[in-house]
Amino acid sequence: MAFGADLPRRLVPIIAGQAFGLACGVAGIHLTTALVPPDLLGPYSIFLTFAPVGMWAVHAGVIKYTARHWADAGHRPELLRQITRAGARKLPWLLLACAVGAWASGGTAWWLLLPLLFVTATLLSIATLTQTALQAARDHWRDSAVLSAAAVTRSFLPPLLFSAAGGSAIALYLGFGVHAVIFAAAGLWALAGTLQATTGAPRVPAAVPEVYEGPLFIGLAVTGWTLLSLGRWVTAWFFGPTETGYFALASNLATLAPAVLATIFLMYVQPVLFAARIESAEERLALARRVDRVALFHATGALAGLVVLRLLLPWLVGSLIDARYAGIIERVLPAGCFALAITTGQFYHVMLLAGRREAGCGPAELSAAAVLVAGTVISAALGMDWFLRWLLISPVVPWLVNRPLARRALLASP
Template identity: 45%
Template sequence: MSGSASNSRLRIVPILLAQVVGLACGIGGLWLNSQLLAPATLGFYGVFLSVVPIGAWVVHAGLIKYANRHWAASSARARLSRDLVAAWARRLPWLAALAGVAAWVMPGRHSAETIFLGVMLFIAAALLSLGAIAQAALQARQAHWRDCAVTVGSSVTRSFGPPLLYASLGGSAFLLWLGFGLHAVVLAALGWWMLRADWRGPVMKASAKTDFAAAYEGPLFTTLALASWIVSGMNRWLIASFHGPTEAGYFTLMGGAAVIITAMLGTAILQYAQPGLFALGDQAARNPTPLARRADLLALSYTLLAALALGSFQLAAPLLIGPLINPIYANALGWLLPGGGFGIATMTALIYHNLLLAGRRERACGPVDLTTAAVLIGGSAFSAATSLPGLKLWLLFSPLVPWLLTRTLARHYLFKPAPAPAL
């Protein structure tokens, strides 16, 4: 075995270790949340958690994608890091406005909480974005052990910080928000500390200011990111709005646990395969077939592994009531497969999104991602307004959407002979 092949295979060790620790923290958080938080409290906190990615997934999404795609090839990383942070700061007023609107319309809030809620949403969302930029850069340059350290620190503080702070200081909802804010501080600080070798370097006089491609900075990726954020959090909002905070708490606990499993598998597979996918993408202009086949293999492998993990969790779940899960959450078990099914759907769609990025078909992400999002949003909204069993059935079968729709559209645009230039 050659040294390069051996090193390539060894990359999976820190990637898997980060996901295993994250899963262990998720299990610990599952137990802790079910013991310390009432379903209605967890439901409201779950809605808060659905909003905080608005920075990383919407306002700063283009910067994160740019770092992920271009950091490794950059010869002026000190300059790039400063330009990324400056661009992050320029977008903060937009994030503040969106956080204020989200705090005002959030279901279950009290009017007296709105200002503090908006402030905490803004701070947590901004720091999550900053940490996500650092992690995207670490992953791009394949610094997997340092990225593993960031992921482990983030998993521990996210899973245990908020509920422990809530229980130890009086049981007020703002303590959950404060605990999550402290988690965001740890993520951002640890991420940029691990990246210090790059940003501490001198800015060379010859290095030009970063010209962020419009495809990453312009309205295209902002629109796509907004759609992705809505898809990721809408089910908690829909359940809380149509069926109350207690049912939303059930979904947050077990649906969230299922999504942790499916997301971790998908993250590990994508993180390991992404360098090879982008390398094939550099040759896709001549022959896109190998790239398309690689994406199909990734999507199929992920779907089968995620379904197997989810089915195993479902079989074991009844045995966990009591030892791991507070019996007051027994009714939450019905959300495990539906929540996990929706997680599989969104992660599979993300694989085909990365196929288009690798093939330099950035503009094609618009029709592909937005059509997929429209179907997922419409299906969830209609079924949630109709009945809870209808929503569960829709979520359970939602993994068919990326296979029947997203894959078909992505391959159509990938194989077009003359791709349109990026915006």
């Protein structure tokens, strides 16, 4: 797999940021399990699935447009104004999604959580847009600094505020809200530096193209967000709050390997693929083969990391992780495999965007999502054992569904 001559210059800050975030996440898990009981962590984890609904669903098309066009925009301030207007138009939809999330997380106290969730989700969208622009501009050191600030606040603020408030559940939610404020502020500060590095006349469309704001990307975004949250939602529905707490912590641990590796690979290859000239059949085939290699390398590394984590867990529970969370041991590997199924599909999404075959994303991703959702719900209805078995085999889905459908769309004659 040829990464390019600029490998050290670009990969060092990417890996440094991810490594620091990983260290903060591990320390945060130790702190959270020591301070927060499983029956409170479960409902809080449902809140956390709705907090990123803006970045993962409502504003996903705008974020993808930023990733695709920021690097080659002749006048970035104008592009930023365009992106801001497009994002603001979607805030009523974000408020509606947050109302559902507040009800699911807080029950009768939903009205207390709604303003906090709406502000938090909006700030996370802003933070993600700034990070996307930094990554597209290959300004990896600034992006790494933003990621590091977010890792500290996300990992430590919620459990510390929970403890300082004497075990008040609302303090957990407030802690995450403060994290969102700091994350967005750091992102905007870092982005201000890249706005100076722009020359020439505006070279952007008059508006965000329909393909990024229309039903295709909205549907794909909602689907992706649903898959990310599916395990916790299904566990809460079928198995109760304590099991949800176990599964949430298992997911937090298990997602590290596939998510960190996917982030590193995508942050490195995505700007290169988007900048490449991909028009002829030979260039499209070369793109497909390169993405296959990257996806396979990611899957192999993630599976190895998950196996190592599973072998270490009996020792980690009781030392790094509080003993009352011993129930996560048998759930970590299945949760990690499901995360791997999701992250593998992202490589074929990027492949279609790079090849300007955006319409092909729909059949590939919606078909795979249908299989993953159906398998997860049906297996959970059959009991915990079947649920965990299904999660273990779920990584085959993107190779059997996403890959062939995405390649067919990429390589088809225009």
